[in-house]
Amino acid sequence: MHKPVLLREVISNLNLKDGEVFVDATYGAGGHTKEVLKRFPGVKAISIDQDPETHADITGNFRDLDKLIGDTRPDAILLDIGLSSDQLENSGLPAGRQGRGFSFQRDEPLDMRMSGKGITAAEILNSWDEPAIELILRGFGEERFSRLIAKRIVERRQTKPFKTTFDLVDVIGGKRSKIHPATRTFQALRIATNEELAALEEGLEKAWQVLKPGGRILVISFHSLEDRIVKNFAKRVMGKARKPITPSDEEIGENPRSRSAKLRIIEKP
Numbered sequence: 173m174h175k176p177v178l179l180r181e182v183i184s185n186l187n188l189k190d191g192e193v194f195v196d197a198t199y200g201a202g203g204h205t206k207e208v209l210k211r212f213p214g215v216k217a218i219s220i221d222q223d224p225e226t227h228a229d230i231t232g233n234f235r236d237l238d239k240l241i242g243d244t245r246p247d248a249i250l251l252d253i254g255l256s257s258d259q260l261e262n263s264g265l266p267a268g269r270q271g272r273g274f275s276f277q278r279d280e281p282l283d284m285r286m287s288g289k290g291i292t293a294a295e296i297l298n299s300w301d302e303p304a305i306e307l308i309l310r311g312f313g314e315e316r317f318s319r320l321i322a323k324r325i326v327e328r329r330q331t332k333p334f335k336t337t338f339d340l341v342d343v344i345g346g347k348r349s350k351i352h353p354a355t356r357t358f359q360a361l362r363i364a365t366n367e368e369l370a371a372l373e374e375g376l377e378k379a380w381q382v383l384k385p386g387g388r389i390l391v392i393s394f395h396s397l398e399d400r401i402v403k404n405f406a407k408r409v410m411g412k413a414r415k416p417i418t419p420s421d422e423e424i425g426e427n428p429r430s431r432s433a434k435l436r437i438i439e440k441p
């Protein structure tokens with residue numbers, strides 16, 4: 173079950189009061205929203221997730237936030253981006269249903285679409301040209317061996333198209349060290365499949381547009397590429413970016429997934 177990250181810090185920084193409107197744009201397992209409603213029963217919460225398997229009020233991408241919420245003007249918006257543990261681990265999937273290939277630890281169809289729509293990770297590997305694949309591995313995965321891996325991907329698909337996660341793990345090869353050699357390639361491919369960085373940039377713009385004056389956007393990100401986008405956005409709209417809030421040692425001990433989380437707060441004057 174997904175554990176909400178930086179829960180205490182999110183609750184105290186949302187600054188909500190009874191009667192105000194909170195939009196959780198990345199509902200996931202609902203951990204943050206449920207705590208908000210427990211603490212502030214008088215708040216109106218609207219939840220969004222692009223994954224139709226979650227129980228959000230609205231299924232959609234936060235890059236379309238303005239259209240998804242219509243005339244609503246929220247007082248606070250939360251983006252807790254990336255994957256939930258449920259998506260990664262497939263807990264909760266009915267027996268016989270396969271996961272979507274987010275993890276290199278299990279052999280599953282190489283899909284990686286959070287929304288279930290658009291081009292799959294396998295289709296990217298089977299059709300994009302070598303320089304484009306190299307570019308995503310380098311740009312979205314900061315993978316040192318991007319050229320070599322891209323070359324091997326294109327070689328392999330000439331005889332055997334990519335179907336499953338282990339097809340890709342086999343091609344990457346490499347020695348096991350502290351970090352699995354497939355980690356960066358999988359991250360890069362997931363970001364490309366879901367257009368995650370473009371969605372974040374557009375989502376921030378839309379959130380800023382719909383937010384009430386005096387309102388706040390809270391963003392939790394999990395790697396430097398995302399945090400850079402949030403930091404630059406904060407600098408542009410507020411003229412400055414404060415230091416991000418990070419999890420306590422206690423939280424990292426209880427939930428290792430939280431270790432790379434960074435929370436930034438963007439306030440609208």
Ligand SMILES: C[S@@+](CC[C@H](N)C(=O)[O-])C[C@H]1O[C@@H](n2cnc3c(N)ncnc32)[C@H](O)[C@@H]1O
Pocket residue numbers: 174175176177197198199200201202203204205220221222223226232233234235252253254255256257286371372375
């Ligand atoms: C880290 S989880 C959120 C967990 C949630 N805060 C909780 O405590 O249960 C991220 C969720 O955001 C969703 N998501 C990621 N990018 C999205 C986007 N661009 N638009 C809408 N939902 C998105 C994913 O499908 C996933 O369910």
